[in-house]
Amino acid sequence: MRGVVAIALGGPEVLQVTDLPDPEAGLGQVVVRIRAVCVHPADIAATTGQIPGGPVAPPFSPGWDIAGEVASAGPGASDLRVGDRVVGMIPWYSTRGTPGGYAEFVAADTDWLVRLPDGLDFVSAATVPLNAQTAHQGLSLLPPAVDGRSILVTGAGGGVGGFATQLAARSGYHVLAQAGHGDEQWVRDLGAHEVVSRTVDLSTVGPVPALFDAVPLGEAAAVAVEDGGVVVATRPTPAIAAARGVRQELQLIRHDRDLLADLVGQVAAGQLRTRVAETMPLTDAADAHRRVLAGGLRGKLVLTVD
Structure with missing residues:
Protein backbone atom coordinates (compact mmCIF):
# COMPACT_ATOMS: atom_id res chain seq x y z
CA MET A 1 0.00 0.00 0.00
CA ARG A 2 0.98 3.63 -0.33
CA GLY A 3 1.55 5.79 2.70
CA VAL A 4 3.16 9.08 3.67
CA VAL A 5 6.01 9.08 6.18
CA ALA A 6 8.20 11.74 7.71
CA ILE A 7 11.72 10.62 6.86
CA ALA A 8 13.29 13.32 9.06
CA LEU A 9 12.21 16.14 11.35
CA GLY A 10 11.54 19.36 9.53
CA GLY A 11 9.09 21.13 7.25
CA PRO A 12 6.73 19.74 4.60
CA GLU A 13 9.69 18.60 2.53
CA VAL A 14 10.32 15.70 4.96
CA LEU A 15 7.04 14.02 3.96
CA LEU A 20 4.47 0.30 3.11
CA PRO A 21 3.57 -3.25 4.17
CA ASP A 22 -0.14 -3.98 4.11
CA PRO A 23 -1.35 -3.97 7.72
CA GLU A 24 -3.02 -6.99 9.30
CA ALA A 25 -5.73 -6.83 11.93
CA GLY A 26 -4.58 -8.09 15.31
CA LEU A 27 -6.61 -8.99 18.38
CA GLY A 28 -9.47 -6.49 18.80
CA GLN A 29 -8.50 -4.67 15.62
CA VAL A 30 -9.86 -3.99 12.16
CA VAL A 31 -8.09 -2.82 9.04
CA VAL A 32 -9.66 0.39 7.76
CA ARG A 33 -9.54 1.31 4.09
CA ILE A 34 -8.90 5.03 4.47
CA ARG A 35 -11.09 7.37 2.45
CA ILE A 44 2.83 19.66 11.56
CA ALA A 45 3.96 19.79 15.19
CA ALA A 46 4.85 16.10 14.95
CA THR A 47 6.96 16.53 11.82
CA THR A 48 8.83 19.45 13.39
CA GLY A 49 9.31 17.62 16.70
CA GLN A 50 7.30 20.14 18.74
CA ILE A 51 4.93 17.83 20.58
CA PRO A 52 4.35 16.92 24.24
CA GLY A 53 6.60 14.08 25.26
CA GLY A 54 9.35 15.16 22.89
CA PRO A 55 9.98 14.46 19.21
CA VAL A 56 9.32 11.09 17.61
CA ALA A 57 12.30 9.51 15.86
CA PRO A 58 11.64 9.23 12.10
CA PRO A 59 10.41 7.49 10.09
CA PHE A 60 6.79 7.78 11.20
CA SER A 61 3.39 8.49 9.72
CA ARG A 81 -17.87 -5.91 10.45
CA VAL A 82 -16.30 -5.85 7.00
CA GLY A 83 -17.95 -3.11 4.97
CA ASP A 84 -18.94 -0.93 7.93
CA ARG A 85 -18.38 2.78 7.38
CA VAL A 86 -16.35 4.12 10.30
CA VAL A 87 -14.76 7.28 11.62
CA GLY A 88 -12.26 7.49 14.42
CA MET A 89 -9.22 8.95 16.03
CA ILE A 90 -5.84 7.29 16.16
CA PRO A 91 -4.50 8.25 19.61
CA TRP A 92 -1.29 9.59 18.15
CA TYR A 93 -0.13 10.65 21.62
CA SER A 94 0.35 6.92 22.35
CA THR A 95 0.93 5.40 18.88
CA ALA A 107 -4.84 -1.40 11.46
CA ALA A 108 -6.92 0.24 14.19
CA ASP A 109 -8.16 -0.86 17.59
CA THR A 110 -11.95 -1.05 17.49
CA ASP A 111 -12.02 1.28 20.51
CA TRP A 112 -10.64 4.04 18.29
CA LEU A 113 -13.59 3.84 15.90
CA VAL A 114 -17.34 4.40 15.75
CA ARG A 115 -19.79 3.64 12.98
CA LEU A 116 -20.36 6.49 10.58
CA PRO A 117 -24.05 7.44 10.45
CA ASP A 118 -25.85 7.43 7.12
CA GLY A 119 -25.84 10.85 5.52
CA LEU A 120 -22.44 11.94 6.85
CA ASP A 121 -19.71 11.79 4.24
CA PHE A 122 -16.16 10.59 4.88
CA VAL A 123 -14.54 13.99 4.35
CA SER A 124 -16.75 15.89 6.79
CA ALA A 125 -16.57 13.06 9.32
CA ALA A 126 -12.76 13.15 9.32
CA THR A 127 -12.83 16.71 10.68
CA VAL A 128 -14.71 15.76 13.85
CA PRO A 129 -12.85 13.44 16.29
CA LEU A 130 -9.84 15.41 17.53
CA ASN A 131 -11.41 18.87 17.30
CA ALA A 132 -14.83 18.10 18.76
CA GLN A 133 -13.53 15.94 21.61
CA GLY A 138 -11.83 21.56 27.45
CA LEU A 139 -15.19 23.13 28.27
CA SER A 140 -15.61 20.62 31.11
CA LEU A 141 -12.61 22.27 32.83
CA LEU A 142 -14.40 25.63 32.99
CA PRO A 143 -17.04 26.83 35.48
CA PRO A 144 -20.59 25.75 34.58
CA ALA A 145 -22.62 28.09 32.43
CA VAL A 146 -25.00 29.50 35.06
CA ASP A 147 -26.86 32.82 34.81
CA GLY A 148 -25.60 33.47 31.28
CA ARG A 149 -21.95 33.44 32.36
CA SER A 150 -19.70 34.86 29.66
CA ILE A 151 -16.93 32.99 27.90
CA LEU A 152 -14.41 34.23 25.35
CA VAL A 153 -13.38 31.73 22.66
CA THR A 154 -10.26 32.55 20.64
CA GLY A 155 -9.87 31.08 17.17
CA ALA A 156 -13.63 30.56 16.91
CA GLY A 157 -13.37 30.19 13.14
CA GLY A 158 -11.07 27.19 13.50
CA GLY A 159 -11.78 23.53 14.13
CA VAL A 160 -11.53 23.35 17.92
CA GLY A 161 -12.74 26.92 18.43
CA GLY A 162 -15.75 26.35 16.19
CA PHE A 163 -16.88 23.31 18.14
CA ALA A 164 -16.18 25.11 21.44
CA THR A 165 -18.33 28.04 20.33
CA GLN A 166 -21.26 25.77 19.47
CA LEU A 167 -21.04 23.61 22.59
CA ALA A 168 -20.59 26.61 24.89
CA ALA A 169 -23.59 28.43 23.43
CA ARG A 170 -25.76 25.33 23.71
CA SER A 171 -24.77 24.82 27.34
CA GLY A 172 -25.92 28.34 28.26
CA TYR A 173 -22.80 30.50 28.06
CA HIS A 174 -22.94 34.02 26.65
CA VAL A 175 -20.29 33.48 23.98
CA LEU A 176 -17.85 36.13 22.81
CA ALA A 177 -16.14 34.61 19.79
CA GLN A 178 -12.93 35.94 18.30
CA ALA A 179 -12.84 35.57 14.53
CA GLY A 180 -10.76 36.72 11.60
CA HIS A 181 -12.02 38.94 8.79
CA GLY A 182 -14.56 37.08 6.69
CA ASP A 183 -15.43 34.57 9.41
CA GLU A 184 -17.76 36.81 11.38
CA GLN A 185 -21.00 35.43 9.95
CA TRP A 186 -19.77 31.84 10.27
CA VAL A 187 -19.19 32.16 14.01
CA ARG A 188 -22.49 33.99 14.48
CA ASP A 189 -24.19 31.08 12.77
CA LEU A 190 -22.42 28.75 15.22
CA GLY A 191 -24.24 30.48 18.07
CA ALA A 192 -21.86 33.24 19.15
CA LEU A 202 -8.44 41.81 24.12
CA SER A 203 -7.63 43.95 27.17
CA THR A 204 -10.61 46.04 26.01
CA VAL A 205 -12.90 42.98 26.08
CA GLY A 206 -14.66 41.68 29.17
CA PRO A 207 -13.58 40.99 31.76
CA VAL A 208 -14.97 37.46 31.40
CA PRO A 209 -14.85 34.64 33.96
CA ALA A 210 -13.87 32.00 31.41
CA LEU A 211 -11.56 31.79 28.41
CA PHE A 212 -11.25 28.93 25.94
CA ASP A 213 -7.96 29.78 24.26
CA ALA A 214 -8.10 27.62 21.15
CA VAL A 215 -5.34 29.42 19.24
CA PRO A 216 -3.76 29.72 21.89
CA LEU A 217 -2.76 33.35 22.45
CA GLY A 218 -1.59 33.04 26.07
CA GLU A 219 -1.25 36.31 27.99
CA ALA A 220 -2.62 38.34 25.06
CA ALA A 221 -5.98 36.64 25.62
CA ALA A 222 -5.74 36.17 29.40
CA VAL A 223 -5.90 39.94 29.86
CA ALA A 224 -9.62 39.62 29.12
CA ALA A 243 -0.92 37.22 40.48
CA ARG A 244 -4.61 37.82 39.77
CA GLY A 245 -5.66 34.36 40.88
CA VAL A 246 -6.43 33.19 37.35
CA ARG A 247 -6.50 29.38 37.11
CA GLN A 248 -4.76 27.97 34.07
CA GLU A 249 -5.70 24.57 32.59
CA LEU A 250 -4.15 22.65 29.71
CA GLN A 251 -6.51 20.58 27.59
CA LEU A 252 -4.80 17.55 26.07
CA ILE A 253 -7.07 15.13 24.22
CA ARG A 254 -8.26 11.92 25.91
CA HIS A 255 -9.94 9.57 23.47
CA ASP A 256 -13.47 8.68 24.58
CA ARG A 257 -15.36 6.34 22.26
CA ASP A 258 -18.79 7.06 23.74
CA LEU A 259 -18.21 10.80 23.51
CA LEU A 260 -16.98 10.47 19.93
CA ALA A 261 -20.07 8.51 18.92
CA ASP A 262 -22.29 11.19 20.45
CA LEU A 263 -20.46 14.07 18.76
CA VAL A 264 -20.37 12.36 15.36
CA GLY A 265 -24.08 11.66 15.72
CA GLN A 266 -24.75 15.32 16.43
CA VAL A 267 -22.83 16.35 13.32
CA ALA A 268 -24.74 13.80 11.22
CA ALA A 269 -28.03 15.14 12.61
CA GLY A 270 -27.10 18.75 11.82
CA GLN A 271 -26.95 19.70 15.51
CA LEU A 272 -23.23 20.52 15.25
CA ARG A 273 -21.54 22.06 12.24
CA THR A 274 -18.12 21.53 10.73
CA ARG A 275 -16.58 22.84 7.53
CA VAL A 276 -14.04 21.69 4.99
CA ALA A 277 -11.87 24.24 3.24
CA GLU A 278 -10.33 21.96 0.66
CA THR A 279 -9.54 18.34 -0.20
CA MET A 280 -6.28 17.08 -1.67
CA PRO A 281 -5.04 13.60 -2.61
CA LEU A 282 -3.10 11.71 0.07
CA THR A 283 -0.06 11.80 -2.21
CA ASP A 284 -0.07 15.61 -1.97
CA ALA A 285 0.41 15.56 1.82
CA ALA A 286 3.53 17.75 1.67
CA ASP A 287 1.66 20.41 -0.31
CA ALA A 288 -1.23 20.12 2.14
CA HIS A 289 1.13 20.94 5.02
CA ARG A 290 2.36 23.95 3.06
CA ARG A 291 -1.23 25.12 2.61
CA VAL A 292 -1.92 24.84 6.34
CA LEU A 293 1.29 26.66 7.22
CA ALA A 294 0.44 29.45 4.76
CA GLY A 295 -2.79 30.12 6.68
CA GLY A 296 -5.99 31.62 5.38
CA LEU A 297 -7.95 28.37 5.21
CA ARG A 298 -11.59 28.58 6.23
CA GLY A 299 -12.24 25.11 7.47
CA LYS A 300 -10.13 21.97 7.59
CA LEU A 301 -7.95 20.55 4.85
CA VAL A 302 -8.63 16.86 4.27
CA LEU A 303 -6.54 14.30 2.40
CA THR A 304 -8.55 11.80 0.34
CA VAL A 305 -7.84 8.32 -0.98
CA ASP A 306 -9.70 7.04 -4.05
Missing part, protein backbone atom coordinates in the same frame (compact mmCIF):
# COMPACT_ATOMS: atom_id res chain seq x y z
CA GLN A 16 7.58 11.26 1.43
CA VAL A 17 5.12 9.01 -0.37
CA THR A 18 6.35 5.44 -0.10
CA ASP A 19 5.28 1.80 -0.28
CA ALA A 36 -10.28 10.62 4.27
CA VAL A 37 -7.74 11.82 6.83
CA CYS A 38 -7.77 15.31 8.32
CA VAL A 39 -4.66 17.49 8.33
CA HIS A 40 -4.18 19.06 11.76
CA PRO A 41 -1.65 21.52 13.19
CA ALA A 42 -0.76 18.57 15.44
CA ASP A 43 0.54 16.75 12.35
CA PRO A 62 1.35 11.55 10.81
CA GLY A 63 -2.41 11.52 11.03
CA TRP A 64 -5.02 11.42 13.81
CA ASP A 65 -8.52 11.52 12.34
CA ILE A 66 -9.57 8.91 9.79
CA ALA A 67 -12.74 7.87 8.02
CA GLY A 68 -13.25 4.89 5.76
CA GLU A 69 -14.54 1.33 5.54
CA VAL A 70 -13.66 -1.82 7.44
CA ALA A 71 -11.65 -3.98 5.02
CA SER A 72 -10.92 -6.89 7.38
CA ALA A 73 -11.46 -7.77 11.02
CA GLY A 74 -9.24 -9.58 13.49
CA PRO A 75 -10.25 -11.85 16.37
CA GLY A 76 -12.23 -10.05 19.07
CA ALA A 77 -13.46 -7.29 16.75
CA SER A 78 -17.06 -8.44 17.10
CA ASP A 79 -18.78 -5.04 17.07
CA LEU A 80 -17.45 -3.99 13.67
CA ARG A 96 3.39 8.18 17.96
CA GLY A 97 3.11 7.35 14.29
CA THR A 98 2.86 3.57 14.54
CA PRO A 99 0.34 3.73 13.06
CA GLY A 100 -0.54 7.14 11.72
CA GLY A 101 -3.43 7.97 9.46
CA TYR A 102 -1.58 9.10 6.32
CA ALA A 103 -1.96 5.75 4.55
CA GLU A 104 -4.29 3.79 2.32
CA PHE A 105 -4.97 1.23 5.06
CA VAL A 106 -4.59 1.37 8.85
CA THR A 134 -10.92 18.56 22.49
CA ALA A 135 -13.58 21.27 22.61
CA HIS A 136 -15.98 19.20 24.71
CA GLN A 137 -13.33 18.08 27.19
CA HIS A 193 -23.66 36.11 20.85
CA GLU A 194 -20.89 38.63 20.14
CA VAL A 195 -18.09 38.55 17.58
CA VAL A 196 -14.69 40.02 18.46
CA SER A 197 -12.31 40.92 15.64
CA ARG A 198 -8.93 39.23 15.62
CA THR A 199 -7.37 42.70 15.46
CA VAL A 200 -9.00 43.90 18.70
CA ASP A 201 -6.85 44.37 21.81
CA VAL A 225 -10.16 37.27 32.09
CA GLU A 226 -11.40 38.63 35.40
CA ASP A 227 -9.48 38.11 38.64
CA GLY A 228 -10.07 34.55 39.83
CA GLY A 229 -11.23 33.42 36.37
CA VAL A 230 -10.24 30.30 34.44
CA VAL A 231 -8.26 29.85 31.23
CA VAL A 232 -8.22 26.62 29.21
CA ALA A 233 -5.56 26.41 26.48
CA THR A 234 -5.15 23.74 23.84
CA ARG A 235 -1.36 23.81 23.85
CA PRO A 236 1.19 24.53 26.59
CA THR A 237 1.59 28.27 27.22
CA PRO A 238 3.71 30.20 29.72
CA ALA A 239 2.27 30.80 33.17
CA ILE A 240 -0.22 33.66 32.95
CA ALA A 241 -1.95 36.06 35.31
CA ALA A 242 -1.14 34.02 38.42
Whole structure:
Protein backbone atom coordinates (compact mmCIF):
# COMPACT_ATOMS: atom_id res chain seq x y z
CA MET A 1 0.00 0.00 0.00
CA ARG A 2 0.98 3.63 -0.33
CA GLY A 3 1.55 5.79 2.70
CA VAL A 4 3.16 9.08 3.67
CA VAL A 5 6.01 9.08 6.18
CA ALA A 6 8.20 11.74 7.71
CA ILE A 7 11.72 10.62 6.86
CA ALA A 8 13.29 13.32 9.06
CA LEU A 9 12.21 16.14 11.35
CA GLY A 10 11.54 19.36 9.53
CA GLY A 11 9.09 21.13 7.25
CA PRO A 12 6.73 19.74 4.60
CA GLU A 13 9.69 18.60 2.53
CA VAL A 14 10.32 15.70 4.96
CA LEU A 15 7.04 14.02 3.96
CA GLN A 16 7.58 11.26 1.43
CA VAL A 17 5.12 9.01 -0.37
CA THR A 18 6.35 5.44 -0.10
CA ASP A 19 5.28 1.80 -0.28
CA LEU A 20 4.47 0.30 3.11
CA PRO A 21 3.57 -3.25 4.17
CA ASP A 22 -0.14 -3.98 4.11
CA PRO A 23 -1.35 -3.97 7.72
CA GLU A 24 -3.02 -6.99 9.30
CA ALA A 25 -5.73 -6.83 11.93
CA GLY A 26 -4.58 -8.09 15.31
CA LEU A 27 -6.61 -8.99 18.38
CA GLY A 28 -9.47 -6.49 18.80
CA GLN A 29 -8.50 -4.67 15.62
CA VAL A 30 -9.86 -3.99 12.16
CA VAL A 31 -8.09 -2.82 9.04
CA VAL A 32 -9.66 0.39 7.76
CA ARG A 33 -9.54 1.31 4.09
CA ILE A 34 -8.90 5.03 4.47
CA ARG A 35 -11.09 7.37 2.45
CA ALA A 36 -10.28 10.62 4.27
CA VAL A 37 -7.74 11.82 6.83
CA CYS A 38 -7.77 15.31 8.32
CA VAL A 39 -4.66 17.49 8.33
CA HIS A 40 -4.18 19.06 11.76
CA PRO A 41 -1.65 21.52 13.19
CA ALA A 42 -0.76 18.57 15.44
CA ASP A 43 0.54 16.75 12.35
CA ILE A 44 2.83 19.66 11.56
CA ALA A 45 3.96 19.79 15.19
CA ALA A 46 4.85 16.10 14.95
CA THR A 47 6.96 16.53 11.82
CA THR A 48 8.83 19.45 13.39
CA GLY A 49 9.31 17.62 16.70
CA GLN A 50 7.30 20.14 18.74
CA ILE A 51 4.93 17.83 20.58
CA PRO A 52 4.35 16.92 24.24
CA GLY A 53 6.60 14.08 25.26
CA GLY A 54 9.35 15.16 22.89
CA PRO A 55 9.98 14.46 19.21
CA VAL A 56 9.32 11.09 17.61
CA ALA A 57 12.30 9.51 15.86
CA PRO A 58 11.64 9.23 12.10
CA PRO A 59 10.41 7.49 10.09
CA PHE A 60 6.79 7.78 11.20
CA SER A 61 3.39 8.49 9.72
CA PRO A 62 1.35 11.55 10.81
CA GLY A 63 -2.41 11.52 11.03
CA TRP A 64 -5.02 11.42 13.81
CA ASP A 65 -8.52 11.52 12.34
CA ILE A 66 -9.57 8.91 9.79
CA ALA A 67 -12.74 7.87 8.02
CA GLY A 68 -13.25 4.89 5.76
CA GLU A 69 -14.54 1.33 5.54
CA VAL A 70 -13.66 -1.82 7.44
CA ALA A 71 -11.65 -3.98 5.02
CA SER A 72 -10.92 -6.89 7.38
CA ALA A 73 -11.46 -7.77 11.02
CA GLY A 74 -9.24 -9.58 13.49
CA PRO A 75 -10.25 -11.85 16.37
CA GLY A 76 -12.23 -10.05 19.07
CA ALA A 77 -13.46 -7.29 16.75
CA SER A 78 -17.06 -8.44 17.10
CA ASP A 79 -18.78 -5.04 17.07
CA LEU A 80 -17.45 -3.99 13.67
CA ARG A 81 -17.87 -5.91 10.45
CA VAL A 82 -16.30 -5.85 7.00
CA GLY A 83 -17.95 -3.11 4.97
CA ASP A 84 -18.94 -0.93 7.93
CA ARG A 85 -18.38 2.78 7.38
CA VAL A 86 -16.35 4.12 10.30
CA VAL A 87 -14.76 7.28 11.62
CA GLY A 88 -12.26 7.49 14.42
CA MET A 89 -9.22 8.95 16.03
CA ILE A 90 -5.84 7.29 16.16
CA PRO A 91 -4.50 8.25 19.61
CA TRP A 92 -1.29 9.59 18.15
CA TYR A 93 -0.13 10.65 21.62
CA SER A 94 0.35 6.92 22.35
CA THR A 95 0.93 5.40 18.88
CA ARG A 96 3.39 8.18 17.96
CA GLY A 97 3.11 7.35 14.29
CA THR A 98 2.86 3.57 14.54
CA PRO A 99 0.34 3.73 13.06
CA GLY A 100 -0.54 7.14 11.72
CA GLY A 101 -3.43 7.97 9.46
CA TYR A 102 -1.58 9.10 6.32
CA ALA A 103 -1.96 5.75 4.55
CA GLU A 104 -4.29 3.79 2.32
CA PHE A 105 -4.97 1.23 5.06
CA VAL A 106 -4.59 1.37 8.85
CA ALA A 107 -4.84 -1.40 11.46
CA ALA A 108 -6.92 0.24 14.19
CA ASP A 109 -8.16 -0.86 17.59
CA THR A 110 -11.95 -1.05 17.49
CA ASP A 111 -12.02 1.28 20.51
CA TRP A 112 -10.64 4.04 18.29
CA LEU A 113 -13.59 3.84 15.90
CA VAL A 114 -17.34 4.40 15.75
CA ARG A 115 -19.79 3.64 12.98
CA LEU A 116 -20.36 6.49 10.58
CA PRO A 117 -24.05 7.44 10.45
CA ASP A 118 -25.85 7.43 7.12
CA GLY A 119 -25.84 10.85 5.52
CA LEU A 120 -22.44 11.94 6.85
CA ASP A 121 -19.71 11.79 4.24
CA PHE A 122 -16.16 10.59 4.88
CA VAL A 123 -14.54 13.99 4.35
CA SER A 124 -16.75 15.89 6.79
CA ALA A 125 -16.57 13.06 9.32
CA ALA A 126 -12.76 13.15 9.32
CA THR A 127 -12.83 16.71 10.68
CA VAL A 128 -14.71 15.76 13.85
CA PRO A 129 -12.85 13.44 16.29
CA LEU A 130 -9.84 15.41 17.53
CA ASN A 131 -11.41 18.87 17.30
CA ALA A 132 -14.83 18.10 18.76
CA GLN A 133 -13.53 15.94 21.61
CA THR A 134 -10.92 18.56 22.49
CA ALA A 135 -13.58 21.27 22.61
CA HIS A 136 -15.98 19.20 24.71
CA GLN A 137 -13.33 18.08 27.19
CA GLY A 138 -11.83 21.56 27.45
CA LEU A 139 -15.19 23.13 28.27
CA SER A 140 -15.61 20.62 31.11
CA LEU A 141 -12.61 22.27 32.83
CA LEU A 142 -14.40 25.63 32.99
CA PRO A 143 -17.04 26.83 35.48
CA PRO A 144 -20.59 25.75 34.58
CA ALA A 145 -22.62 28.09 32.43
CA VAL A 146 -25.00 29.50 35.06
CA ASP A 147 -26.86 32.82 34.81
CA GLY A 148 -25.60 33.47 31.28
CA ARG A 149 -21.95 33.44 32.36
CA SER A 150 -19.70 34.86 29.66
CA ILE A 151 -16.93 32.99 27.90
CA LEU A 152 -14.41 34.23 25.35
CA VAL A 153 -13.38 31.73 22.66
CA THR A 154 -10.26 32.55 20.64
CA GLY A 155 -9.87 31.08 17.17
CA ALA A 156 -13.63 30.56 16.91
CA GLY A 157 -13.37 30.19 13.14
CA GLY A 158 -11.07 27.19 13.50
CA GLY A 159 -11.78 23.53 14.13
CA VAL A 160 -11.53 23.35 17.92
CA GLY A 161 -12.74 26.92 18.43
CA GLY A 162 -15.75 26.35 16.19
CA PHE A 163 -16.88 23.31 18.14
CA ALA A 164 -16.18 25.11 21.44
CA THR A 165 -18.33 28.04 20.33
CA GLN A 166 -21.26 25.77 19.47
CA LEU A 167 -21.04 23.61 22.59
CA ALA A 168 -20.59 26.61 24.89
CA ALA A 169 -23.59 28.43 23.43
CA ARG A 170 -25.76 25.33 23.71
CA SER A 171 -24.77 24.82 27.34
CA GLY A 172 -25.92 28.34 28.26
CA TYR A 173 -22.80 30.50 28.06
CA HIS A 174 -22.94 34.02 26.65
CA VAL A 175 -20.29 33.48 23.98
CA LEU A 176 -17.85 36.13 22.81
CA ALA A 177 -16.14 34.61 19.79
CA GLN A 178 -12.93 35.94 18.30
CA ALA A 179 -12.84 35.57 14.53
CA GLY A 180 -10.76 36.72 11.60
CA HIS A 181 -12.02 38.94 8.79
CA GLY A 182 -14.56 37.08 6.69
CA ASP A 183 -15.43 34.57 9.41
CA GLU A 184 -17.76 36.81 11.38
CA GLN A 185 -21.00 35.43 9.95
CA TRP A 186 -19.77 31.84 10.27
CA VAL A 187 -19.19 32.16 14.01
CA ARG A 188 -22.49 33.99 14.48
CA ASP A 189 -24.19 31.08 12.77
CA LEU A 190 -22.42 28.75 15.22
CA GLY A 191 -24.24 30.48 18.07
CA ALA A 192 -21.86 33.24 19.15
CA HIS A 193 -23.66 36.11 20.85
CA GLU A 194 -20.89 38.63 20.14
CA VAL A 195 -18.09 38.55 17.58
CA VAL A 196 -14.69 40.02 18.46
CA SER A 197 -12.31 40.92 15.64
CA ARG A 198 -8.93 39.23 15.62
CA THR A 199 -7.37 42.70 15.46
CA VAL A 200 -9.00 43.90 18.70
CA ASP A 201 -6.85 44.37 21.81
CA LEU A 202 -8.44 41.81 24.12
CA SER A 203 -7.63 43.95 27.17
CA THR A 204 -10.61 46.04 26.01
CA VAL A 205 -12.90 42.98 26.08
CA GLY A 206 -14.66 41.68 29.17
CA PRO A 207 -13.58 40.99 31.76
CA VAL A 208 -14.97 37.46 31.40
CA PRO A 209 -14.85 34.64 33.96
CA ALA A 210 -13.87 32.00 31.41
CA LEU A 211 -11.56 31.79 28.41
CA PHE A 212 -11.25 28.93 25.94
CA ASP A 213 -7.96 29.78 24.26
CA ALA A 214 -8.10 27.62 21.15
CA VAL A 215 -5.34 29.42 19.24
CA PRO A 216 -3.76 29.72 21.89
CA LEU A 217 -2.76 33.35 22.45
CA GLY A 218 -1.59 33.04 26.07
CA GLU A 219 -1.25 36.31 27.99
CA ALA A 220 -2.62 38.34 25.06
CA ALA A 221 -5.98 36.64 25.62
CA ALA A 222 -5.74 36.17 29.40
CA VAL A 223 -5.90 39.94 29.86
CA ALA A 224 -9.62 39.62 29.12
CA VAL A 225 -10.16 37.27 32.09
CA GLU A 226 -11.40 38.63 35.40
CA ASP A 227 -9.48 38.11 38.64
CA GLY A 228 -10.07 34.55 39.83
CA GLY A 229 -11.23 33.42 36.37
CA VAL A 230 -10.24 30.30 34.44
CA VAL A 231 -8.26 29.85 31.23
CA VAL A 232 -8.22 26.62 29.21
CA ALA A 233 -5.56 26.41 26.48
CA THR A 234 -5.15 23.74 23.84
CA ARG A 235 -1.36 23.81 23.85
CA PRO A 236 1.19 24.53 26.59
CA THR A 237 1.59 28.27 27.22
CA PRO A 238 3.71 30.20 29.72
CA ALA A 239 2.27 30.80 33.17
CA ILE A 240 -0.22 33.66 32.95
CA ALA A 241 -1.95 36.06 35.31
CA ALA A 242 -1.14 34.02 38.42
CA ALA A 243 -0.92 37.22 40.48
CA ARG A 244 -4.61 37.82 39.77
CA GLY A 245 -5.66 34.36 40.88
CA VAL A 246 -6.43 33.19 37.35
CA ARG A 247 -6.50 29.38 37.11
CA GLN A 248 -4.76 27.97 34.07
CA GLU A 249 -5.70 24.57 32.59
CA LEU A 250 -4.15 22.65 29.71
CA GLN A 251 -6.51 20.58 27.59
CA LEU A 252 -4.80 17.55 26.07
CA ILE A 253 -7.07 15.13 24.22
CA ARG A 254 -8.26 11.92 25.91
CA HIS A 255 -9.94 9.57 23.47
CA ASP A 256 -13.47 8.68 24.58
CA ARG A 257 -15.36 6.34 22.26
CA ASP A 258 -18.79 7.06 23.74
CA LEU A 259 -18.21 10.80 23.51
CA LEU A 260 -16.98 10.47 19.93
CA ALA A 261 -20.07 8.51 18.92
CA ASP A 262 -22.29 11.19 20.45
CA LEU A 263 -20.46 14.07 18.76
CA VAL A 264 -20.37 12.36 15.36
CA GLY A 265 -24.08 11.66 15.72
CA GLN A 266 -24.75 15.32 16.43
CA VAL A 267 -22.83 16.35 13.32
CA ALA A 268 -24.74 13.80 11.22
CA ALA A 269 -28.03 15.14 12.61
CA GLY A 270 -27.10 18.75 11.82
CA GLN A 271 -26.95 19.70 15.51
CA LEU A 272 -23.23 20.52 15.25
CA ARG A 273 -21.54 22.06 12.24
CA THR A 274 -18.12 21.53 10.73
CA ARG A 275 -16.58 22.84 7.53
CA VAL A 276 -14.04 21.69 4.99
CA ALA A 277 -11.87 24.24 3.24
CA GLU A 278 -10.33 21.96 0.66
CA THR A 279 -9.54 18.34 -0.20
CA MET A 280 -6.28 17.08 -1.67
CA PRO A 281 -5.04 13.60 -2.61
CA LEU A 282 -3.10 11.71 0.07
CA THR A 283 -0.06 11.80 -2.21
CA ASP A 284 -0.07 15.61 -1.97
CA ALA A 285 0.41 15.56 1.82
CA ALA A 286 3.53 17.75 1.67
CA ASP A 287 1.66 20.41 -0.31
CA ALA A 288 -1.23 20.12 2.14
CA HIS A 289 1.13 20.94 5.02
CA ARG A 290 2.36 23.95 3.06
CA ARG A 291 -1.23 25.12 2.61
CA VAL A 292 -1.92 24.84 6.34
CA LEU A 293 1.29 26.66 7.22
CA ALA A 294 0.44 29.45 4.76
CA GLY A 295 -2.79 30.12 6.68
CA GLY A 296 -5.99 31.62 5.38
CA LEU A 297 -7.95 28.37 5.21
CA ARG A 298 -11.59 28.58 6.23
CA GLY A 299 -12.24 25.11 7.47
CA LYS A 300 -10.13 21.97 7.59
CA LEU A 301 -7.95 20.55 4.85
CA VAL A 302 -8.63 16.86 4.27
CA LEU A 303 -6.54 14.30 2.40
CA THR A 304 -8.55 11.80 0.34
CA VAL A 305 -7.84 8.32 -0.98
CA ASP A 306 -9.70 7.04 -4.05
